[in-house]
Structures are given as structure tokens and as C-alpha cells.
Amino acid sequence: MLVEIPEAQAVTEGRPARPSVTARLRGWLPPLAYLAPALLFLYLWTYRPLGQTFQLSFFNWNLLPTSPMTPAGTDNYTRVLGLPELGQAVWNTVVYILALLPFTVLIPAAVALLARRLPGRSRTLYQALIFAPTLVTPVAAAAVWRWLLDPSSGPVNKALTALGAEPLNFLRDPDVAIGAIILISGWSLLGFATLVISAGLAGINDDYPAAASLDGASRWQITRLITLPLLSPTVLFLVLTTTLLSVQITFPLIDILTQGGPDGATTNVYYLLWQYGFRNFDAGFAGAAGTVFFVGFGLVAALFVWLSNKLSFYDN
């Protein structure tokens, strides 16, 4: 803007419509110079490797710089889609997303609505406490929960035994392990989501509920018909983030606590990718899997953006 504005005015005043090439270059140069570092790093570490992943998917390569890449056609894709573990990993990914939504949307929305009615001081205290797990580093979170859920002497199992229930081997039992990973991820996300929804609520114009209340609307009607629709952009943002990031959020916990086991019960699509890439040194396979999952998530994201444009209710 610092450079462009006089030129833009000149154009509207009816001078020759296109400024000369040098003038245009001069307009381009400063912003591009400021953008250069960001674009360079994005190219080097995001977009070029993305292209390379796509390229790798048509080769066989064991990650050693000295060994040759051999063309593989579409074999890698056939192998990915025919992989026996794939079904389980995709299913688990869906389970992770759906099971984390209560922790990132439902409970936070309920909590934020309840917290509104409390005096500011106690509300701040509760929020500060609920937020704290967000700050725990993933490795420490994994360590603490492994101790809490320890089958022989962990406090959770001691409590279960005291209540007369059978102790559970949470992280080794294929029926419970995925639930344990979900619980730990939910624990670390809950406070953040609550904070975001509270901020969304605080941004809603008070005039609308006040007007509705004068017209005789009940409290529940106000929440359902006014507050929640106005909150929908925030909620949709959280749903989208949960969908796209739950695979990544659960990744460190899976890596440290279960390595995808027992028997694939806690693996997800990216953990599968990690294992094939770095355990089996199969870059072509990982490339094909990466391409498939990336396109899959991209389609889901596009669907979401389309849906959120249809469903969001804005206070214009």
C-alpha cells in the first residue's frame, strides 16, 4: 500500500489502463521481498516435499541416498489399498475423530454455557485449571497417564478394585486401549476448546438475547435459537480442527504408549504411514499412502468448508 496507492488512484483517473512494466515491477518488488523468506521456507519444507512424496509413490526406494530408486508404476497404490491393516487404521481414524468431538465441542460448549452464569473470579479459576493440561508436553502426558493407568499399582485400577470392579490393563487390552488414548487426548484438548468457545460466547452481541427475553422467550429458547446459531462459526471451526488434527494429536501418545498395538487396535492412518516409512524403510509405499491420505483429508476439508458456508449463521 505504501507504494501502490498513488498508482491505483492514477488508474481510476483514466490514464492508460496498464501501468508500465517497470512501474508494475516496482510495485511488486517490496511486498515480494518481505514475503521471500516465508515463501522460500514454505517451498523447501512443505510444497517441494509434498511434490516429492507424490513422485516417490511411483518408485521403490529404501531411503538410502546411495541406493537407486526403481520405477514401480502404480504398484505402491495397489499395495496400500490392499493392505490388511488399512481397514483397521481407517476405522480407528474415524473412531478417534468422532470420539474426540465430545471433548472438543460438546463438553466445552456445555461448560462454557454453564460458566457464563458464574461470577467472574471463580469462572477464571475454573478455566485456568481446565486449561492447564493443554500445556503438558506430550511425552509427560503419556508418562503420567501410563502411571495412572498402570495395571498393577496405578491409582485408577486401585480405585476400580476398591469399587469392586476388575482391574483393567488399559493400554494392552485391545478393547480398551483406543478408549484410553482418546481419554488422554481429550484431557489435553478440553481446556483449549472450552476457552475458544467461551471467547466465542463473549463475542455475541447481548442485544439479541435481551430483545428476545423482552418478547417473552425462555432461557432455553434463547440458547437454542439465538446463542447457538451465533456460535456456529466457532463450533464449525472446532469440528474442522478436530477432524483434521485428531490424527496428529493422538500420534505422540500412540507412538509412546502403544506403538499402534495391541494388534493394530490403536493405530491410525498416519501412524501406519510412519511405521511403513521408518520401520520398514519403504519410501515408495509411504509416498503412496501419504498421497492417498492427503487427498482423503483434503476432500473432507473441502466438504467442510462447503458445509460451513451453507450452515454458518453470521451476525451481519
Add this chain to the structure above:
Amino acid sequence: MPLAVLAAPEPVADEPTQGPPPAEPGQKPVGENTRRRSVAGHVVLAVLALFAIFPIYWMYATSVRAPEDVLDTSPLPWPLSFASYEYVWQVLPIGKLLVNTFVVAVCTSIAQLLVALLAAYAFAAWQFRGRGLLYLAVVGAWLVPFQVTMIPNYAFLNELGLLNALAGVVVPTVCSTMAVMLLRQHIQAFPRELLDAARMDGRTSWGTLWTVLVPNLRPALASLSILLFISAWNDYFWPALVLQRTDSVLQIGIRGFLSAEGDNWGAVMAASGIACLPIFVLYLVLQRQVMDAFVRSGLR
């Protein structure tokens, strides 16, 4: 749209979640109903706060129990003992891990802040052809997951000789999409008259950035740098990919310790407690700013 109100830069003191409670229009001033609702609110929030805080409390409680009491489930650790910390100090190069993690987090957050500030300035203060497309390229990077690009990145780091080097953790993360998006919002909301006035004074765009924009964006920059520092401190993916040695950063050192020490819970909890401590201290001192920073990152 409600989000725009929150996303606009405002002094940190005006943090939206901490203000006085919004007027409750439907609420009759006194009444049994209101009190019952407020009690229900307290109960639900207290239960959730307990669920959130108990694991953290238990981590520190276990870490200060005497070695023979580690499996104890009494809620208060007594007598206190720092034997676990002494053991961790001897077994793990904890000082080196802390220093390395700190160096990585500081370098990462400063580099991210600088690169994002320049990029956001370009996006917010100039009109140029292809701006929308380039901005889309920056935002789109958010959709490219780490795991999809990790193998080419691993090979590239190897070519550069950065595997097992701390720089290998910093360099790939220098461009932070989130930082660019947040700073762009802040600069867009900055009064244009001030930028124009600086230009008429004959200042260069570079001079305007550092003498007009940066001093005025200080609260936003501070809150963003807190967020970037915490994210860098807690990052798991890049260290796990780049660093194999267990004396590199906390994430990797403690992961190794966890698999080596297994059920030595006192020591494992002490090590984990040390890894979280700097962030918790930051949180205790700058609680408002930390929460504010996270809220802003969540409202895009």
C-alpha cells in the same frame, strides 16, 4: 460476525474471556432457580477442573514421595523426599536437555515471529497481483500434515547434514502459518492513516515497519511469541524425526528414559515434572497472556 470482534487486536488487558460476566437478560435478579443453576455450574466445573488437574497433581505428588512410598495412593505425599529428583539428575543429562530444548524453542519462536511479521506486513500493507494466491499458499500449508512430507524432508535434512543436529529441528519449522495469519489480522486492523503519515514523512517501508508498526503491535507480538515458544517446547514430531540421541532435547530424552526405566514411577514422574516445569512457571506468571494467546490461535 462475532469472531471478527475478538480477532481484532486489543490490549491484552481486554481479554474477552476474563471480562465481567455478560448481562443475563433472561435472569430474574434473585430466586431459587438462579441459585440452583449456579450451584450446578459450580459442581460441573469443579468436577472437570479436578479431572484436568489431578494427573498433573499426581505427577508432582509421585515425584516427591520417598522411593519406598512411590506406589502409595494417599492423596498427600508425606514425608517429602527429593530422592527421585536426585536420581534423575544423576541418570539423565537433565541440564543439557533443558538448555537444548530452551535453545531450540527460543530460536524457533524468534525465527517464526520474524518471518511471519515480514510476510504478514507484505500481505496486509500492499495490494499486488497474486496476493490472494500467495496467501492461499501460506494458509494451505496448514493442511499439509507433517507425516505426508516427512520422508522427503528426512532425506533433505540428511543431504544438508542436519540430522541429529538441533538446527535440524528449527530450520524446517521456520514458516508458521498460524503466526502469519494472526499477524496479518493485526496489521490489517492497524489504522492506515498512521502508515500513510509515516510514508509522507519520507520513511521507507522498512523504517515504517520497525518504528511505527512493531512498537504498536507489541502486545500482539508478545502474546504470539509466548504461544510459539510453548508450541516449540512441546513439539514432538520434528525432534522425533530428526534427533536420535537421547541427550538431545527433553521430548526425546524422556521418551528414552520412559522405556528404559519402565516402572520406576518416582523417577519417571520427576523427569516429566521437570520437562513441564518451565511452561507451568510461565503460565503461573503470565496466566492471562498465555490463555489469551491460545484463544487467539483458536479464533481464525
